[in-house]
Amino acid sequence: MRDAMGWLRRLLDGPASLGYAVLVATTVVYFAVYTSNLGHLPTSFDFLSILNTTLPLVFVAIGQSLVVITGGIDLSVGGIVACCVAITATTVDGTGVMPFAWLLLVLVLGTLAGAVNGIIIARARVAPILATLATLSIFSGIALWVLPVPGGYISPSVRMVLTNPTIPTGLIWLGLAVVGWLVLRRTRFGMRVYAVGSDEASAIAVGVPAARVKVGVYALSGLCSALAGIFYVSTTTAGDANAGAPFILTSIASVVVGGVSFAGGRGSALGAMAGAVALTLVIDVIFFAGIDPLYQSLFQGLFLVIAVLLGTGAALVARARRGTL
């Protein structure tokens, strides 16, 4: 019992608490807007559709928060997602084992693309924002070359496993993502990620291989983007080389809402995951409130600003109470 209370307290005091609070608030608003407009509570079909549309962003947000915890930023997620969407939509169309082999290849390619970012940033010491802006262009270009016009197809057998439209297989993948993060947090690599983000010079001084940690983090972000690309194709059943672009801002927004510090060293991907789900819900709220989809980005932006202001406000109050410099 005391353990359960401690667990709850850690959840509420933890770095991800902003993400959880925002997710709860958005869910309440979603229920209110939905029932007042449609006259009944959301159905299991609605939950399934939210789950399946939110998965790609959840994955990108995990990768992005890892990068941000090291004090960096990954703009190339848009390019890697686009590439992986294009490759998946043009290759994973058969039956039998082949589609899954192709999926594996897509994941490897995504990881390699991320590792390229990491090598440019850690070894050639290019600022993350510059390096990933450049590779964003490159990866987006490759995506267009693979799939010049929207189209493609995905094997139904793959779709049944990833984002089954009738049973919530997505929950399994979401659960695996959470477990994956918790495991990573408990590896030595996970500790080093925080060390590098908190104070890189000190980390190097005590012998943390900072360059290797960074390469690893960007590679993982690439892997997450590849997963996002696969799930994107699986949900929409087709590919589009421009599919990646929205993920750049929304993944960064998820990380911000999730309470991950842009100074590095603080935060949790769990918060960013909550932020990603909240951001998807906001789009549904806008839809059910009957607001013109043209204004979607306006409202998403407002949501982001308000969420962050609430978060910094809470932090300021806490700091004033502690009375530190």
Next chain:
Amino acid sequence: MLSSSSLDDEFMAVRATGVDRAFGGVQALRGASFAARPGEIHALAGENGAGKSTLIKVLCGVISADSGTVEIFGQTVRRVVEPGARRRLGVATAFQELSLIPDLTVAENLLLHEPPRNRLGLVRRSQLAATADTILRRYGVDYIDSFAITADLSVAHRQVVELVRVLATEPRVLILDEPTAALPDRQVEWLSTHMRRLRSQGSCVVFTSHRWREIEAFADRVTVFRNGTHVTTRDRISESEAVTLMSGRTFEGAYPDVTTIGRGDSALRVSDLRGGRLAGVSFDLRRGEILGVGGLAGQGQRDLFLTIFGARRPSGGQLSVAGEPVVVRRPRDAINAGIGISYVPEDRKAEGLFLPLSIRDNIALATLSRRSRFGFVDRGQERQAVATIVGRLRIGAGRSPAQAVGNLSGGNQQKVLMARWLLTDAHVLLLYDVTRGVDAATKHDIFELIAELAAQGKAILFYSSETEEIANLCHRVLVLREGRISVELDGPVRDAERIVAASLKEMPDA
């Protein structure tokens, strides 16, 4: 150079020969040599900027030498990036700029490389704190909470954690850069027992300190460095000779005479100030006065300085500057209050310097608005003002003010911080442990400057972790105890023991 040929042949735990190293045009080491035996405690002495910290970083392999060789127990080492490799050599180093990761807990910092893991290779977070507690207890510092976020610890406790981190590896070569600068006497005693224990096990301990009595008490031999080169290595050196060897100058009288400085009207009146550890402090600081704040560590001295400067919210009490009541909510209010209040902190890395910026920019920062016209900075005037203060404080041994502050030694960085606040022309100066980690010659410069500022009519509130400095430099000394002034002594007290005695007696009720 080590002249004696027997030394050259002797088997050494650590040996550096002809090491050169430059940082962005600053030659930190020139042909530097150093050798320490197994089973000895070896002190490395020198002014700020003499190259001690650089030599230490080369010895332990954090940076590489431009030329020259380093041997550990006869084995030549180059730059060692891998912590595992460094540990296999048996070298452990506590750095002056602490190498603890601020956002991690004490336990995570202690066990960053070898955390307790389960069969799957995952870190056992439940075991982390327990293992760290065992280590902390083994080294007798169980007063430190292993769950605490390192950034929230006091400077002294962070230093203790840093030392435990290196001691826990039970090294054959233990290198400590300024280990005692942030430590209260009790912890210095604690550290010395561990240094002696390692020596008795045949390990080699190399340490630097600016406190000569520590060097005399702990060290078997002393090496003096000046301007990046080896000056001498001996069994004993007297303090006065050492100061001359380190600085190349001679001094008369360690402290300036403050008795001749006349005192004027009230500059800062503090009435019943409360908040943090302060439980109602009142005093009156006059122009031309150097008022010392003494007492045992942690009796509210730091809260007093931060609260007056507006960096900490008081829960009660009033301030008046030059007779006018003022409300100080943030540092900006203090800087602009009446005749102006300045605060010079001790933790230069956390509270003030911008390492990539130049000496000039760092100094001019606090006075930017005063020298700007229509938003543009008057560079010519700025250059002149900075040049004057840089010369006055002998900052950076004649280096260009365009140098990045990050390239300077710790002591020189402290001087840059002082120069910044002196330029503001504030009339009330809060000097909080400004001589921490500063060498004797520089201290001398700083004391002279403080006396000169007082003679110009500035009011100075002075705290130092060296009680001796408070005893010799101050017109009056307030002894703080549990957030109140327990005794006020008229100065110069001269005898530091009187302040220590006053801190201990006069127990209020408890």
